[in-house]
Amino acid sequence: MSASQSSSAQSARQALADRLREVRLDAGLTARALSTAAGWHEAKTSKIERGKQQPSESDLRIWCAVCSSREVLPELIAELRSVDSMWLDWRRAEQTGLRHLNASVRELYDRTRQYRSYCQSMIPGLLQTVDYTTAVLTSLRDRRRVQVDDVAATVAERTDRQRILVEGGHTFAFVLEEAALHYQVGGPEVLTGQLRHLLDVMQLASLSLGVIPTAADRTSRWPVEDFYVFDNAQANVELVSGFLTITQPREIAMYGETFAALSKLAVYGSTARTLIKAALADLST
Structure with missing residues (x-):
């Protein structure tokens, strides 16, 4: 899904990205520290927080585990699934x-x-x-x-x-x-x-x-x-x-x-x- 397909979908994606950044900041972690603990490149964290890359549910679980914020995981997964539902590819649907x-x-x-x-x-x-x-x-x-x-x-x-x-x-x-x-x-x-x-x-x-x-x-x-x-x-x-x-x-x-x-x-x-x-x-x- 590209941003051009709907500003609604992109806005929802960015809202999720902003929420993830807040979770990281509340945990007192830098983007580099989170990336190292998660086992992925720092560029991935940057792309997710800028809304350029949509995280998977597995990514959310790792993010919350690293930030010791497992209590917000259900809410984040619900937001992710909401973003997914905005755009349905015919082949998948x-x-x-x-x-x-x-x-x-x-x-x-x-x-x-x-x-x-x-x-x-x-x-x-x-x-x-x-x-x-x-x-x-x-x-x-x-x-x-x-x-x-x-x-x-x-x-x-x-x-x-x-x-x-x-x-x-x-x-x-x-x-x-x-x-x-x-x-x-x-x-x-x-x-x-x-x-x-x-x-x-x-x-x-x-x-x-x-x-x-x-x-x-x-x-x-x-x-x-x-x-x-x-x-x-x-x-x-x-x-x-x-x-x-x-x-x-x-x-x-x-x-x-x-x-x-x-x-x-x-x-x-x-x-x-x-x-x-x-x-x-x-x-x-």
Whole structure:
């Protein structure tokens, strides 16, 4: 993980680094003394304390042992695991299949009152049909060479998650680029069913669906990476190499502002339905 992937992740890493430095200073040790006792080069200690190298759990155990501060070890390990959870490399996250990653966010979706989603080229998961989800996950399984084939179980997990559209008093705001209505995932029949489903769910009182027309003036806001905002507590961003979780308030606010700006470019109601019906018409020609 590089600092460029998120200042949230880097800030969390630096906070851990600062805490480790405090532990060393409280123990009255120089960086050289700690390094000698730990059995590693002084440069490693320097990199860890400057947030340039992330320590392992083994490193934390040694650090606390050398500093006679074993009582803070559980807290430091928890911080380290929190830093790790901010950035999930797809290869690591999907080693045991696709379902567990989807199941792990069930509670997040259940507790979120206001959900905002922007998608550039895909229909978001909460609005997907079974066939569309199956096509998406099958493609991901094959492209990322996921060794465990649990597509059917993952589809069931995602489909069950959609119950929150009509239960629990949640509200949902979706903004799609018009291109998402035309990119075929699974072929024309799958996309036809998906677009018809969009026309149905648009009638739900709990959600708004906006579509940014291809012809919209993008001088002020151009397409960005797909992202999802859960209340004002968390934002998730899907990148080519992994999945980013943002918890820093300043960054969450940036995604909120971006969503608001993109929402102003979108059309809603009957105008959005016209765009969806036009995409359907294109599939029948």
